[in-house]
Amino acid sequence: MTEAIEQIRRMDTQPHPTEFEIYPLLLEEIESISHHEVNFNLSEMLKSIKIYADKDHTRLVFNNLFKNAVRATEKKAAEYLVEDSDEEYMQTIVINVIEVNPLSIALQMFDNGIGLLPNVRKRLYVERCSTQQGEEHGYGGIIIRKLLDLNGGAIQVVDTQYGGIGSLTIQKITLPTGSK
16 A cells, blocks of 8 residues: 555656646536536636646546545535434535736635545545545545646645534645746
C-alpha cells in the first residue's frame, strides 16, 4: 500500500497546459456524473474566467471532487431519511470565485454533505484515506493534489463539520490563470 502511495507521489505526468474556459469544463463534469438529486450552483463569475493548465488534469480533479461531494451529500440524505426529519434536505454543491489575480484564481467549493472526520481531514490530499471500503479506494485525494501541483495549483480543506444538521465541507482550490 505504501508503495502505491509513493508511486503516485513520484508520478511525473507532464502537464500540457493550454488556456481554456473553466465554466464549460465544470458543466461537462457535472453532466458526466448526472445526479439529479444534487443541486449544483456555479458562480456566474466563472463564465468569464480562463485558466492555464492541462485540461485533462483539470477534468480529473473536478470529476473526483464532484463525485466525493455527491457521495457526502448522499450519506447525509440517508441520515435525514432515517431520522424522519421534518426539515427537507437539499443536497447542494456550490462553486464560488473567492479571488482572482493575474496569475491565479481561487475557488471555494462548498458541499452540505456529511462532512469529514478530523482524522480524515488531516490525511486528505496527503495520504491514502477513504470513507469507502476496499483496497481500490482512497487514492483520489493524493492524485488530485499531485495533478494540481503539476499544474501550479493547490487544494486545501478550509472548514468541515462532521455529522448532524450543520455538517458541511468547504475547500479552496487554486488554479493558474497566466502562462508560466
